[in-house]
Amino acid sequence: MKNQLILDGKKVANHIKELLSSRINKLGExxxxxxxxxxxxxxxxxxxxxxxxxxxxxxxxxxxxxxxxxxxxxxxxxxxxxxxxxxxxxxxxxxxxxxxxxxxxxxxxxxxxxxLEKDVDGVTTNGFGQTAFQLGTFPSCTPAAILEMIDYYNLNLEGKNTVVVGRSPILGKPVAMMLLNRNATVTICHSKTKQLEDIVSKADIVVAAVGKPHFIKGDWIKEGAVIIDAGYNKGNVGDVDFIQCKVRASAITPVPAGVGPVTIAMLLKHTVIAAETQTRNLIGITI
Amino acid sequence: MKNQLILDGKKVANHIKELLSSRINKLGExxxxxxxxxxxxxxxxxxxxxxxxxxxxxxxxxxxxxxxxxxxxxxxxxxxxxxxxxxxxxxxxxxxxxxxxxxxxxxxxxxxxxxLEKDVDGVTTNGFGQTAFQLGTFPSCTPAAILEMIDYYNLNLEGKNTVVVGRSPILGKPVAMMLLNRNATVTICHSKTKQLEDIVSKADIVVAAVGKPHFIKGDWIKEGAVIIDAGYNKGNVGDVDFIQCKVRASAITPVPAGVGPVTIAMLLKHTVIAAETQTRNLIGITI
Structure with a gap:
């Protein structure tokens, strides 16, 4: 049995929150x-x-x-x-x-x-543009969480064939832009994509953002691929067939306890940053 | 010899300008x-x-x-x-x-x-976001020109494997979003992409937006692919090796007289639309 990495969303979320604590205290002072x-x-x-x-x-x-x-x-x-x-x-x-x-x-x-400065959930059109152009405001929280998990586990993005399944304004599109900005080669698939299975099977990294339970099947997955499941469907079920996909993946996020908790942590992080930024004249923090 | 379609930028540009004439006359009145x-x-x-x-x-x-x-x-x-x-x-x-x-x-x-309402060249961050979200302002002119050419020649985008080589804010990124919004499956490649040749060889449609003369080679191209050359390099040379690529492509834009003239025509079109929009209370045109 090879070593499989379950990307632990709770662990990443706790790490983020721990780092926030001292910043929140400073603001509190x-x-x-x-x-x-x-x-x-x-x-x-x-x-x-x-x-x-x-x-x-x-x-x-x-x-x-x-x-x-x-x-x-x-x-x-x-x-x-x-x-x-x-x-x-x-x-x-x-x-x-x-x-x-x-x-x-x-x-x-x-x-x-x-x-824009209060858009901590990353839903505005202008905010999306800023994310795509790396201008440093708040990306949508789920894409931000995905990148945070990738970084926490030191997964390499550069030059990787990354397939994003889904193209929504707050998930598929921004995560595609963020992965692209981190030098991944990015393919965006959706409901009109032909031979999706074939495209996914060539991916080093798969980001599932479809909103269909267990949509991504195990036999689509390349041996050793990284699977990020950004889906949340009724009954706390992800877009990825976790049991099947886990067999082939080198790293995979579960649902629940994968991207979800990190998404909420990123919302908190963005809110803290927003508070720091908006009160910087008061508190003298250098952002 | 199979029938090869040379996508004639001058013809498309003239068509756009002809349609604009009556609108300009109306404004003139x-x-x-x-x-x-x-x-x-x-x-x-x-x-x-x-x-x-x-x-x-x-x-x-x-x-x-x-x-x-x-x-x-x-x-x-x-x-x-x-x-x-x-x-x-x-x-x-x-x-x-x-x-x-x-x-x-x-x-x-x-x-x-x-x-935003005067950004007829489509260079603002917010304008990019609006393009990506299909909110109807002015996309960057070269991406707009590419879509215009595709539509003029009735080339089908839906479900097509489309490879964009380049990721600049006014070309690669917006054209990728526009193709995606037209139901193409879009892969964005760049300088850090590995096995670019392999990725391009699977494309039904290739958009070259690299800024490197004759970068895309003929033997990379799938038989019957559509090649759009959005490059303009010193000496009026495109990003695509036209002579080589033409042999395999079903349709291809030349440089010069390809995307270039249509880009300028789109700038004019956007300016006319901007004038209509900004004076709509005066002229009573329904946009």
């Missing part, structure tokens, strides 16, 4: 508590759970969490007015609009109403 | 002449030539061209102040900052100072 505002529209139970988890993660680390719960019939205009208010609120350092919002709302317009 | 401001910093002879060509193309089609020539020792601050002035100038509908600017200038900051 100046009377500043990093604050994440979460906006939940409507009563989708899954969304409620996600928002609660994020709020709890904030509290546990000593961040403030401002929960805004809006009725499902709110208009795009009113939602945006609220976001603008949070943009102006000096006590709020990060803003997260829980996705998905009810279909009558223009989600893109609402996302793009978030001020 | 309301006293509006679309105006492109071109900013040239310093005395690089190649840049001077490009700016002159673009100015001439404007005039020939009945667009106004406002040429701003700045000394090479201008500061980033002063350049940006000038861009802001042009942003406010209602007579200017599009702004083009000729690339490259002298190295002491923060080119990215200068590009991003251009107002």
């Amino acid at each position: 100046k009377g500043i508590t990093p604050c994440l505002a979460t906006i939940l529209v409507g009563d989708d139970p899954a969304s409620e759970t996600y928002v609660r988890m994020k709020g709890n993660a904030c509290k546990k680390l000593g961040l403030e969490s401002l929960k805004v719960h809006l009725p499902s019939n709110i208009t795009t205009e009113d939602l945006i007015a609220l976001i603008h208010k949070l943009n102006r609120d000096e006590k709020v350092h990060g803003i997260l609009l829980q996705h998905p919002v009810p279909s009558h709302i223009d989600e893109r317009l609402a996302f793009d109403a978030i001020a | 309301k006293g509006i002449t679309p105006c492109l401001a071109t900013i040239l910093v310093g005395d690089d002879p190649a840049s001077e030539t490009y700016v002159r060509m673009k100015g001439n193309a404007c005039k020939k089609l009945g667009l106004e061209s406002l040429k701003v020539h700045l000394p090479s020792n201008i500061t980033t601050e002063d350049l940006i102040a000038l861009i802001h002035k042009l942003n406010r100038d209602e007579k200017v509908h599009g702004i083009l900052l000729q690339h490259p600017v002298p190295s002491h200038i923060d080119e990215r900051l200068a590009f991003d100072a251009i107002a």
